[in-house]
Amino acid sequence: MRRILIFGATSAIAQATARLFAAHGATFFLVARHGDRLQAVADDLLVRGAAQVATAILDASDYDRHPALIEEIYQRLGELGIVLIAHGSLADQKACERSFEVTRREFETNALSVISLLTHLANRLEQQGHGTLSVISSVAGDRGRQSNYVYGAAKAAVTTFMEGLRNRLYKSGVHVLTIKPGLVDSPMTARFPKGFLWTRPEVVARGIHQAIEKRKDVVYLPWFWYLVMGVIRALPEAVSKKMRL
Amino acid sequence: MPHRYHPWGRYPRWPQAAVRLNWRDSALPCLSDPTRNYLPFGNGRSYGDSCLTPGGVLLDARGLDRFMAFDPATGILRCEAGVLLSEILAQVVPRGWFLPVVPGTQFVTVGGAIANDIHGKNHHRAGTFGCHVRCFEILRSDGQRLRCSPAANPEWFRATIGGLGLTGVILWAEIALKRISNAATTVEVIRFPALAKFFELSAESDRDFEYTVAWIDCMAPGNQRGRGLFMRANHAPAGGCLSPKAKKHRVSIPVDLPVAVINRWSARVFDSLHYHQKLNSRGAAVVHYEPFFFPLDGIGYWNRLYGRRGFFQYQCVVRHTEEGRTAIEDILQCAAGGQSDSFFGVLKVFGNRPSPGRLSFPRPGITLALDFLNRGKPTLDFLERLDQIVAAAGGAVNPSKDARMSAASFKRFYPNWEILENLRDPRFSSGLWQRVTQE
Ligand SMILES: Cc1cc2nc3c(=O)[nH]c(=O)nc-3n(C[C@H](O)[C@H](O)[C@H](O)COP(=O)(O)OP(=O)(O)OC[C@H]3O[C@@H](n4cnc5c(N)ncnc54)[C@H](O)[C@@H]3O)c2cc1C
């Protein structure tokens, strides 16, 4: 029986992923900031086959509570099989440009809170000597672009942090997975018109499930974003700075 | 990822704004323009404009797709309204339960099933979907939340079942499932040469078979009109029976074809082959429930075969009397003779179990459903003629499949339509409702 810990459990991508594991009778510990919604997700997973679901309410930027909560989770689950960190917020780039306060908040949600959780969890998993540590980063972290470089920079921080962690934890047998979705039709992106590059959360969830099973290091979801970002990353600054990216 | 806000018949084609509902605790989205209408949208398996609101905003309920509770001992299921029937079956069939009523496709939402008070091949036994709904909650545009059941807010309960999405958004519902032993059905198919024989088969089968329905060969030559295949089935009993697996593979039509490949010629060939197919001579065959209940679901978006102009489904019910039988014969004759190409004909005798729904379409009698390619005005005129036949026989036409009936016909078919009008949310409306209630 697998024990799965999810931060940002109310995210559309996280819910779709959790359902795939629930179908195989996993045990969950779910963390999110809205209690009613968290309960709705927990109830859903129980009907879909989860063995047990425990929950805790947490605003991710409440760093002081991270150590105690992780301690509580360990008390309850014993050991952890899979950790998925999914919470995030798509910064309003224009608002960030006007206000450092907004920029700081976006960094806290998308980067610092994740790094805080990873700091505590990495030590635990290293001790355990097995398990998967997976985080949803983004293709946006692959290159700074005028349309969303605050969000992109925060995701880039997470990606690089994970890279280092993977290197450090390799010898302890812990699997470290960086997930880079492209454009996903979820509540976060509700305000954008959707074209042919967009994907449903269920499709991304299948990719995450598979990447965990196959112990991948980094996945682009869907896979074609690997090519798209390859091209975008290859653009020299002298060219890209003149483009409207 | 093209948007999905089309009706199944691909007519009418209106640009349509939509907002997705994700959580049952959220309020409805605020609209800056207070005159724009809302309309809930499930999975777009209604055939016409009952699931569209021109100039308004659809409230896409598919994001409400969570299960809430399931008791495998009693078969009581509670889930959000955007859950598909296919998702319910996938969870409950392995645990020995089945939906009490299923339509011809499993890709409809619970909200859509209630709003159109859908019926299945077991109407003669089980009545409509609404007969098995224990309670639900609706959210109105003024923020009011109403819990409805036969005991609580009973008038709202009855107006919302078959209420065409107009009384508010259904957020969740509780349904009583029925016991089965396994995923298999035992199916008999019997060829019949004429309508009279269909009525005999129906009368003799409805007692011993939970599911009965007939396919009619609409393209049969004049002297063989009314021939078809009668299907009758039960859930397979426990033990002994192999538990066949559903085929996993699905093909899909990727785009609207520029012209219809379903036309008079292809339909004639298909229908004739279908009618003359080799039948199982040893009586009942054991079949997985999916191909039996949802034969068309194997081809994703088969509606695109009708081309860009789309098609109409015409479903009527008439009283089960001499007069009613004659009306069915008349309609079949019109369908065969006219400019219309009807590919698909389905015939069934509805039973007497009443639905709580005030405006439900199913009622005791004979129901016939036909698909017609949209050829513009000739098709519309032709369907108007069918309305006259149905009205004269004291029948009704199904609004969830309609995209064209007149206000006069609708009010004749549903004389108590004002009950729904009075409980309609003032901010909710649909293309259908605007058309059929206009003066
Ligand atoms: C191949 C095929 C076979 C079919 N066979 C049958 C059959 O055998 N018997 C039968 O009765 N029907 C049948 N239908 C019709 C279909 O079952 C109904 O039209 C059904 O209501 C579609 O559900 P939907 O979720 O797609 O809803 P939509 O088509 O999106 O919407 C249908 C109506 O429900 C309302 N609605 C949707 N969600 C909500 C909600 N959450 N709250 C309030 N209102 C809501 C909408 O406003 C609209 O009025 C068939 C359709 C197809 C395509």
Ligand SMILES: NC(=O)c1ccc[n+]([C@@H]2O[C@H](COP(=O)([O-])OP(=O)(O)OC[C@H]3O[C@@H](n4cnc5c(N)ncnc54)[C@H](OP(=O)(O)O)[C@@H]3O)[C@@H](O)[C@H]2O)c1
């Ligand atoms: N959608 C895309 O196109 C896309 C692309 C690439 C990467 N991603 C990443 O994928 C992840 C999941 O996003 P999604 O697409 O599934 O969107 P989503 O459904 O909107 O999920 C975002 C989640 O983050 C939570 N959250 C935001 N701020 C939080 C905070 N301070 N504390 C705790 N939780 C917080 C939200 O909780 P509430 O429900 O309580 O608000 C919500 O559950 C995110 O990390 C996102 O950056 C998304």
